[in-house]
Amino acid sequence: MTTISSLVDCHAAPELDTLFDYRRPEQPIPSNPIHFIWFFLSRRFPVQALLMISIAALSIGLMGFEPPAMRQLVDSMANYRPGHDPEQIWHWFMVVGVLWLGSALCNRAYQAVETFVAPRFRFLVQNTLFSYLIWHSPNYFQENFAGKLGQKIKQTGNSCLTLISILLHDTVRILTIMIQGTLLLWPGSPTMAMVMIAWAVTFLGISALFVRRSQSLSHAFSNESSTSMGFMVDSISNIELVRAFGRHLFERKIIGDKLTRERVASVRVRGYFTLLHLLLYSTTLLSQLALIGMAIGQVVAGEMTVGDFMLVFSLANIVFLNVWGLSQRLLEFYEHLGIVADALELISRGHEIVNHPQATPLRIQGGGIDIDNLTFRYRDGHTVLRQFTLSIKPGERIGLVGPSGAGKSTFIKLLRRQFIPQEGVIRIDGQDIAMVTLQSLNQAIAEVPQLPGMFHRSIRDNILYALQEAGDGRLHEVAQMAHCSEFIQRRALGFDTIVGEQGVRLSGGEKQRVAIARAFLKDAPILILDEATSSLDSETEHIIQSTLWQLMAGRTVIAIAHRLSTITSMDRILYLERGTILEEGNHEQLLARNGYYAKLWERQSGGFLAP
Secondary structure, three states: OOOHHHHHHHOOOHHHHOOOOOOOOOOOOOOOHHHHHHHHHHHHOHHHHHHHHHHHHHHHHHHHOHHHHHHHHHHHHHHOOOOOOOHHHHHHHHHHHHHHHHHHHHHHHHHHHHHHHHHHHHHHHHHHHHHHHOOOOHHHHHHOOHHHHHHHHHHHHHHHHHHHHHHHHHHHHHHHHHHHHHHHHOOOOHHHHHHHHHHHHHHHHHHHHHHHHOHHHHHHHHHHHHHHHHHHHHHHHOHHHHHHOOOHHHHHHHHHHHHHHHHHHHHHHHHHHHHHHHHHHHHHHHHHHHHHHHHHHHHHOOOOOHHHHHHHHHHHHHHHHHHHHHHHHHHHHHHHHHHHHHHHHHHOOOOOOOOOOOOEOOOOOOOOEEEEEEEEEOOOOOEEEEEEEEEEOOOOEEEEEOOOOOOHHHHHHHHOOOOOOOEEEEEEOOEEHHHEOHHHHHHOEEEEOOOOOOOOOEHHHHHHOOOOOOOHHHHHHHHHHOOOHHHHHOOOOHHHOEOOHHHOOOOHHHHHHHHHHHHHHHOOOEEEEEOOOOOOOHHHHHHHHHHHHHHHOOOEEEEEOOOHHHOOOOOEEEEEEOOEEEEEEOHHHHHHHOOHHHHHHHOOOOOOOOO
8 A cells, every 4th residue: 555655765866865864953054045056956956057059059059040040141142143153141141040940949859858857857847945944843834834944945935046047048148148249349340339238238237227226026925925824824724713702704804914915016016017118128129220220320331231230230139138037037046045044044944843963763662751950931930940850760750740830841852853942951871862863753752642643644654653664463463452453444544544634634533542552552651741631531441541541651751741640550640830849759649648739629520441
């Protein structure tokens, strides 16, 4: 059976390994758009880039020789007398035809090379950005819309292709034709050559100045577009919440406001571009007429033949059209440069949590955990844990209880290095977790969270995410152990049932059972249970409790619970409040103490299935 995992393994891109080692989260990527593009071109497509530049130059170069050939053709026809040999006429006609055909073939050759390069380049850009993005800290993802980040990556890939086209094609063509045009015009009319050069340089300089001012407008539009997309995805992701509170009109107003801001930004940038187009086109047309008028004057004065006029007319037309085209492309250039710059500014930020240069893989011996004087506060200054000290023996089962905000979940995040403490050290089997690789640390810990994450994939893919190489036998075994088999068999597609975004097609209890099966499959030495049965009904919870004891066997366990009945048989229970351990002991000891835990127990009812 083909799974997402196997597809990824089969089609993994070796090209990416030579550009960006996504297994090293500390490796930076260029934040400057031009450096970013050069990063890929120079490492993966240097030959193709040189070939594209050469073809672009050859294409316009052949076109630049058309005016001299046309001059010879026109002069041959003007000097032709009936009855004489028309060989010269047909010769120059053939030359013009070959130049036209050669230029057209060069254009097709450029497209062929671009067809090879563009999809691969876009793939590398998007894959590299995504590979870098996923190593950002939880704080980063809490501060940015997922939809906005995804859109930035897609936009960057497409915008980079536009920038490459302008740099390797349009710019090369205008430089080539300007040099060629100057060399062709200078011998016969240096004045016209100087006028053409002066106009082109001035025109492009003014265009770049005005276009650069549009970059802020393009940047604002890009931001508004990404923001509206982020809000839209956020609203769609929480559509059940919208329905539950009947807030359809409210969400429509919010999205409408964001789309209005996007529309206003779009009108501003388009209006500016329209006025700029009018100004630049009018200037181009008047300049072209002026140069042709000068040529007509020389023809009338007898200083230029009709063929010479054809040379000036054709060459001016080619130069002016290419300069005008480049001025238009400058609008696109700065627009897409702004898109790429905005995306890189957001995505290429340094990672908050990285591997230490001397980091080594975590070596698990028994799974003992020692926390010494741990202090952690959020960015707003709120202190969650203060001088927190705890020692957990290998294979010991610990329960964490206490009111919301006591620091239980924060402690778990610190253990997994999702946050960095301001003070103190966490050690696993004597190894400082700040000195081990993030990958090995996460591989050593299995977690069953209160709200399990689910991919919009099949049940099979969601369970096998813990161990991609596991076979169907092991898959069915862990599904049976987690009591998933019953609800899976009820579905027509069984394990191939798509669970929907965030598992929307599964009930809360079914999602938790999938998460438990995933933890069984991971088989990590340290197990974290964060209200692992909170979404289960009493009967199912009673069944799964015995399974959880099997899962706990031989592992170091940290269980967070609000229902105390689920942790009464733990080796030790810690009562936390305001980041401090107020009481610890087993269930009987804490009840006998008649303190915080005993009062909490009195407010709850129920028992616990013995192991």
